[in-house]
Amino acid sequence: MEKEKTNSVLGYRTAGSDAETATGEMLYKEMEQIGLKDVTKDRFTLDGWEFKKAVLKFTDEAGQTHEFQMGGYQTNFETDEFQDYELVYLGKGTAADYEGVNVKGRLVMVEINQRDEWWISFPVYQAYLRGAAALIAVQANGYGEIAETALNAQDIAGPDFAPAFSLSQADARVLKDALREKEFVTVSLDACSRVMPDVKASNIVGKIPGTETDSMILLSAHYDSYFDGFQDDNAAIAMMLGIARALVKGGYQPAHTIVFCAMAAEEWGVIDSKYDWSTGAYNQIFRVHPEWQGKVIADLNFELPAHAHNTRDAIRCTYEYADFIREFTESLTVPKEAYPDGITVLYPIETWSDDFSMAIAGIPSTVNDFSAGPFMQNYYHSQYDNQDVYQEPVYRFHHECYLKLIMELDRLVLPPMNFGNTMHAVAASVRDTASDCASGDQKELLTQLEAAEELGSQIYDWICRINGEYQSLTERSAKKAFREKWQPQGQKLLHIFRKTQDYLVRLNWQDEVMFPQEAAAWNIRQLEKARISLEKNDITDALKALYRVDNNMYAFLFDEEVYYHFTEYILHQPKDRLMWGAGRIMHHENLYGIVQKLKERMNEKEPELDEEIRRLEAALRRQRAYYRDDIRYLKQSVSRIYVMLEEIKGC
Known part of the structure; x- marks a missing residue:
């Protein structure tokens, strides 16, 4: 899945981009090859984003030229090759940091902590209002803690006309050292980040038809990504299709129709909205197939499934399904090499991923819990989310666990609420x-x-x-x-x-x-x-x-x-x-x-x-x-x- 990318160096497979579209085509063909039925590309309208490059050059006083690869956010900024800018450093980028500083037309570099302090959108819009050409965010803590060279990407949750980029701590240190006795340094920036209102994207859907009812069991994972997105969410797509292949190859004839849905645009898909993620899932269930509401007895959503986020695994679900899921987990044998402390059940559903969109549509949803643990602070939405964080015992267990859960759900007549x-x-x-x-x-x-x-x-x-x-x-x-x-x-x-x-x-x-x-x-x-x-x-x-x-x-x-x-x-x-x-x-x-x-x-x-x-x-x-x-x-x-x-x- 890493083959198609918008940024040839860093990756990115973003909402409505050519890379996302090409990957959707690949998944469509894969579902057909597996033997799924009624394979479709369910198209919908969203705001798209293509991030092709953001390269910053700086020559220090010793004459050494440094070239920094920067990450991007869903904002508009394009240069005609390299363009010179003055760059200033303004602490955390709050209003107080701008006192007495003219930033008009300049690049403003700040340090942020999005987990413990405030989201990227606030300092970005602050910089825009003060006249900055763009804001460059350095992760002080919170995300990308695995290495000083880590970049980070998140949904911008703000307007597309206030540009922003991401710079690593290591690269930022070079600039901060040069700024110790200067108000600004001159840098050159070559960037192409383009937001595209009202474009098309597709959720890719395949089915194993039910033999007894038109009610459905839904499996979902998203195929857009930041950087390589190995865990988030390539591994989840692969796991979902691996389960599909096992069911088809094994000749399983379900009572319910089992639906496999590769969602587009989970990471971002709406300009200037607080709720700009889970766009593909929301569109799928509220706009493309609203008739699924009342027919789907469960959505099993997969996120970052090939890494242990804690010593104990967890299935997060709705309040209503907690008893059923708990009884199910008690029947499992959890391998110690994957999760030494076994498995538990958490509730309610959170807003981190597509399962929330499903739940509010009336579809009881679950997700392999991923929102806590060191992975989020260290690897999440960085270039270090790659195959090096793959843990096979965890991945194998999740394959087996959720395949068993599908078969348990398929034995039900009434949803276990x-x-x-x-x-x-x-x-x-x-x-x-x-x-x-x-x-x-x-x-x-x-x-x-x-x-x-x-x-x-x-x-x-x-x-x-x-x-x-x-x-x-x-x-x-x-x-x-x-x-x-x-x-x-x-x-x-x-x-x-x-x-x-x-x-x-x-x-x-x-x-x-x-x-x-x-x-x-x-x-x-x-x-x-x-x-x-x-x-x-x-x-x-x-x-x-x-x-x-x-x-x-x-x-x-x-x-x-x-x-x-x-x-x-x-x-x-x-x-x-x-x-x-x-x-x-x-x-x-x-x-x-x-x-x-x-x-x-x-x-x-x-x-x-x-x-x-x-x-x-x-x-x-x-x-x-x-x-x-x-x-x-x-x-x-x-x-x-x-x-x-x-x-x-x-x-």
Whole structure:
């Protein structure tokens, strides 16, 4: 898969690029060669990106010329061969770093930590607003820690007209040494990074037809990549097709149709959107094949599967599938050379990969967990994600594990959903976030949740019983008739699952999955801490608390326009640009003004803070109103879910 690339030196197989298209053609032919049926190229529209080159030259005072290969981001920047620029170094690239520095038309080099501090989009847009020609980001920590020569790439989550590149620590050190006694150095840049609005890409799909039902089991992995992308996600595509080949070669005749989908544009595919990744998967299930919703009983998504991310493996899934997956994992023998501490089950689904898009469409999804562990800090999205990080025992185990899981799923008549788990998690969340401002409604909600949890658990027992009856049948005709009898109930269960996703799944400003009331509850606690601190004239502790409210950390660090842009593009952008994040953030508390005012008053000996306290009290009133609304909304939602569960129980 590394054959096709947009950058002849570094790789990259990016959304809508010729390299991605050619790789899709190869996968199409591979699926046909394997013997999959109904192989298709499912086309959709997205924003594309081709990154051909970014080479920086610098001649030091000793006359030595250095040539640096740089990584790219999804932004526009093209030169006519090498072009000279002045380059300055500005620390972390926050607003304060620009004080007294003219960067107009210059390259601005900064150091960032995207895991522990802020995303690349913020310093990039800050540089653009100050007139910089482009920003060059050096990973101080967080990603690319494996070597000082590591480059990094991520989704830009910002506008295409604010250019950015990636430079290694080793190469940056050469420039920083030259800048010790200078305001700037002169460099030459030859670059071609081109964003292409509204182009076409294709998800590649093949099937093994089912013999008993038109319901489906879906396997997915993505075929776009940064650099070589050996683990992310070449190995996953290879594993998915290896499983397909094993099933076809073994003559397996599934009850369900098994669908294999190589997704395009997982890494990025939408200009200037907070939710610019998982583009191919979102389009596949919401725009290309919306009829799959209600038919797919599970999506097994694969990411970085040939490397152990911890000493214990994990399958991450939805709350509803946790019991089924846990029972499945207990039947596995996990090789010690792959995972010394065995395997566990994690939930809920996170936003890191395509399984989130699938889940919110009403498709219960799983992924081999990869989001924690040293691989992410060291190799992820760098040129060091190559075949050197291949671990065969891990890869072999994942082949066997997920092949067995497919066959377990194929033995089911009803999707194995325990909605009791979901209701239990919501109840635990409500207890953790309880507020005096909604005590009566909270009590009623917890009573509802207790009843819904019990009912959900009863229905799961019933589901297991029905599935057990099916598995005791031996005649194919009897199995098919039994499945047809219960198929309407299976569709109803998937419908309820979709509604729980609609009603209960929200995001915070850091893309973490949460329940509807959690964001307001968190903000209330932070605002109360800030108010108490101000009453004690402790501005420092007040600011620490305000830093943790919504996205207000950026109010401390960047110009108001930066803060405004990356707030408004979530709250007031068309849903089709927000994709899987649309409507998942409900509220926002804008604290930019009070943060600036408190920062100004830090040096006053005895500040009068009555006005600031009143402003925080107003913010608290808003957040408490949001919280009360969220609790009432949850009461209505849980009531609706309970009614749907009762209808299932009555079948």
